[in-house]
Amino acid sequence: MEDISAPVCIQIRHVSKKYKSAQENSLTDVSLNIVRSDVFGLLGPNGAGKTTLISILCGIIPPSEGEAAFIIDGKVLSPIERKSRIGFVPQEYAFYQELTPRQNLDYFGAMYNIPKNELLERREYLLNVLGLSKSADDKVETFSGGMKRRVNLAIGIIHKPDILFLDEPTVGVDVQSRNAIIRYLQSINEAGTTIIYTSHHMSEAEEFCKNIALIDHGKVIAEGDIQDLKTQHNVPNLQSLFINLTGEAYRD
Amino acid sequence: MFKIFSSLRKEFLLLINDKTGLALLFLMPLLLVFIITIIQDSAYKMVNENQIALLVVNKDAGKEGGKLVNTLKKSGLFKIDSQDQIEQSALKKELLARGKLIALFIPPTFSAGLESNAQDVSNILMQDLGLESDSTTREKVDMPRLAFYHDPVLQENYSQSVMGIIQSYMGMIENSLMIDRMYASMDLGNKSEVLKEKMISNRVKIDPIVASNNNSTVLPNSTQHNVPAWTIFAMFFMVVSLGSNIVKERINGSFLRLKTMPTTFMLVMFSKMAIYVMVAVLQVALTFSMGIWILPRLGLPQLTVPENLIALLAVTFVSSMAAVSYALMIGAFARTEQQANGFGAISIIIFGAIGGILVPTFVMPAFMQTASNFSPLHWCLEGFYVLFLKGGSWRELGLVFSFLGIFILICQLATYFKLRIERIL
Numbered sequence: 001m002e003d004i005s006a007p008v009c010i011q012i013r014h015v016s017k018k019y020k021s022a023q024e025n026s027l028t029d030v031s032l033n034i035v036r037s038d039v040f041g042l043l044g045p046n047g048a049g050k051t052t053l054i055s056i057l058c059g060i061i062p063p064s065e066g067e068a069a070f071i072i073d074g075k076v077l078s079p080i081e082r083k084s085r086i087g088f089v090p091q092e093y094a095f096y097q098e099l100t101p102r103q104n105l106d107y108f109g110a111m112y113n114i115p116k117n118e119l120l121e122r123r124e125y126l127l128n129v130l131g132l133s134k135s136a137d138d139k140v141e142t143f144s145g146g147m148k149r150r151v152n153l154a155i156g157i158i159h160k161p162d163i164l165f166l167d168e169p170t171v172g173v174d175v176q177s178r179n180a181i182i183r184y185l186q187s188i189n190e191a192g193t194t195i196i197y198t199s200h201h202m203s204e205a206e207e208f209c210k211n212i213a214l215i216d217h218g219k220v221i222a223e224g225d226i227q228d229l230k231t232q233h234n235v236p237n238l239q240s241l242f243i244n245l246t247g248e249a250y251r252d
Numbered sequence: 253m254f255k256i257f258s259s260l261r262k263e264f265l266l267l268i269n270d271k272t273g274l275a276l277l278f279l280m281p282l283l284l285v286f287i288i289t290i291i292q293d294s295a296y297k298m299v300n301e302n303q304i305a306l307l308v309v310n311k312d313a314g315k316e317g318g319k320l321v322n323t324l325k326k327s328g329l330f331k332i333d334s335q336d337q338i339e340q341s342a343l344k345k346e347l348l349a350r351g352k353l354i355a356l357f358i359p360p361t362f363s364a365g366l367e368s369n370a371q372d373v374s375n376i377l378m379q380d381l382g383l384e385s386d387s388t389t390r391e392k393v394d395m396p397r398l399a400f401y402h403d404p405v406l407q408e409n410y411s412q413s414v415m416g417i418i419q420s421y422m423g424m425i426e427n428s429l430m431i432d433r434m435y436a437s438m439d440l441g442n443k444s445e446v447l448k449e450k451m452i453s454n455r456v457k458i459d460p461i462v463a464s465n466n467n468s469t470v471l472p473n474s475t476q477h478n479v480p481a482w483t484i485f486a487m488f489f490m491v492v493s494l495g496s497n498i499v500k501e502r503i504n505g506s507f508l509r510l511k512t513m514p515t516t517f518m519l520v521m522f523s524k525m526a527i528y529v530m531v532a533v534l535q536v537a538l539t540f541s542m543g544i545w546i547l548p549r550l551g552l553p554q555l556t557v558p559e560n561l562i563a564l565l566a567v568t569f570v571s572s573m574a575a576v577s578y579a580l581m582i583g584a585f586a587r588t589e590q591q592a593n594g595f596g597a598i599s600i601i602i603f604g605a606i607g608g609i610l611v612p613t614f615v616m617p618a619f620m621q622t623a624s625n626f627s628p629l630h631w632c633l634e635g636f637y638v639l640f641l642k643g644g645s646w647r648e649l650g651l652v653f654s655f656l657g658i659f660i661l662i663c664q665l666a667t668y669f670k671l672r673i674e675r676i677l
Contacts, residue, residue: 083513083514086512088509090509094508095506096265096506097504103265106261107258112515113515116254
């Protein structure tokens with residue numbers, strides 16, 4: 001395997017994506033470096049290409065051009081190794097609402113090849129830390145939006161991933177649930193997990209992320225440290241930066 | 253191993269949490285078998301047993317009336333209910349009261365009239381031959397008339413056929429009587445038997461030749477049809493549970509999430525198939541148990557389990573796989589749960605109707621019998637017919653397995669390519 005110098009964790013090189021049915025590229029020549037233990041925000045308006053980029057990085061869809069390399073401990077991960085080391089929390093409630101949180105975590109944990117005893121321990125820890133213990137044996141379909149988001153997150157981190165992809169992890173939840181989720185994400189980031197995160201909440205992103213990439217019409221239009229970008233564009237906050245660069249017009 | 257166990261456990265939990273699906277899978281076939289078998293039993297008896305229920309009132313003072321009744325009994329065509337005490341004036345009322353459709357009244361002068369007529373014929377013959385006829389003076393009795401009562405609901409050709417059969421037996425009795433009289437007039441004693449044998453028994457025979465599609469002469473009874481038929485129907489109705497289960501997982505992103513995990517999607521599909529094949533086997537066990545132990549208690553025919561148990565297991569497994577594969581395909585192609593439920597259920601009802609589940613194919617017109625070959629439910633049912641009616645002949649099951657094998661392959665391939673297009677596989 002190729003030895004690549006740390007601390008780059010994900011190298012995205014000239015990635016483009018064009019869906020068969022689409023007339024234009026969803027992503028065009030995207031190149032990014034994401035460093036280890038970063039909280040990296042992929043920000044952009046609706047339809048900018050954020051979810052497409054996350055889908056490519058998670059191996060759900062292949063890029064039309066370009067490549068993305070995952071580097072951990074100086075080694076480029078094979079596609080199989082990559083699946084064991086990443087976690088994915090999609091925007092949708094991608095689990096079984098007819099089952100309980102415990103049953104969902106048991107199933108998805110087993111799919112990550114976690115040994116049974118370790119899985120039981122990890123499951124109880126996550127249920128506790130995400131405030132789901134009391135409802136752990138209730139069907140998820142009876143839960144509030146915030147609780148469902150926490151179940152969605154727990155599944156994505158059951159196997160202690162090195163790299164965690166979060167696609168709008170706090171959409172549609174109340175302040176309490178959002179704070180709980182962000183607090184927990186900050187704690188696992190401090191423990192070394194690299195987080196790649198998309199959101200429409202600019203204040204949340206500003207508080208949570210260290211580095212960002214602003215994507216619009218499938219292209220990276222700004223990238224770097226949030227403070228540097230604000231200084232560079234002479235704006236008080238991330239929201240102003242976002243509006244400055246993407247405009248006020250509606251997006252479909 | 254833990255992964256396979258967890259995957260199977262998840263499918264099992266999803267199944268037992270789907271109460272409507274469970275009711276459709278297990279309660280529906282039991283109710284359908286129970287209700288439809290009771291409804292269809294009398295119709296099957298009419299088709300299969302070929303015995304015409306006939307109320308007979310024999311008022312004949314002689315022995316010829318008794319001979320006619322015995323001949324009708326021995327023919328095997330009639331189920332005779334002899335009620336000689338009933339008066340002719342009350343016969344119409346009795347016929348309706350006893351739920352019979354036809355009745356035969358033999359008058360008191362039946363034998364006397366026949367004998368008188370036979371004597372007349374004998375005398376004419378003797379005179380024509382220039383021989384001395386029997387000069388004994390006998391009372392002249394008119395030729396008797398039988399009264400044939402029939403319910404107006406019967407088709408005319410049916411009544412005519414029954415009268416034709418009675419007429420045919422009457423001809424035998426009359427001829428026998430005439431030969432006896434002629435031989436007696438000629439003082440030939442008991443030598444008439446050879447001639448009677450030649451004239452009455454040695455007649456032109458008609459060979460019946462079956463003109464059905466499969467040349468089968470054996471027809472199922474109501475239990476042998478309805479138990480497997482509605483079990484197969486319920487097996488295929490798993491499209492509502494399994495199909496919508498797949499659509500849900502496709503739509504909510506669970507399948508895509510699994511794609512980011514170090515597992516194979518084949519495990520997911522294998523688990524679904526394994527659990528639902530087990531469901532189908534349970535359905536067979538449940539409805540067959542009903543056919544063996546409960547239906548006979550209701551006066552319905554008992555389901556006799558075929559001796560070839562390996563063939564029974566093979567037919568059950570292949571039918572289950574056909575049902576599961578169809579449900580997977582519907583689940584892969586439907587865009588919404590409503591589509592999967594609606595199209596899935598309606599397509600099964602149509603396949604069932606064409607395939608002889610609702611109405612057996614042997615009573616369908618020829619073109620519908622040909623169309624039934626395009627229904628997977630028909631081939632599943634054929635498999636069970638081979639078990640029940642032909643002792644599970646492997647040669648005949650070969651055709652059933654071939655068709656169902658092709659059907660399973662088409663469904664599995666269609667599912668595979670659809671999921672490939674959606675990048676789930």
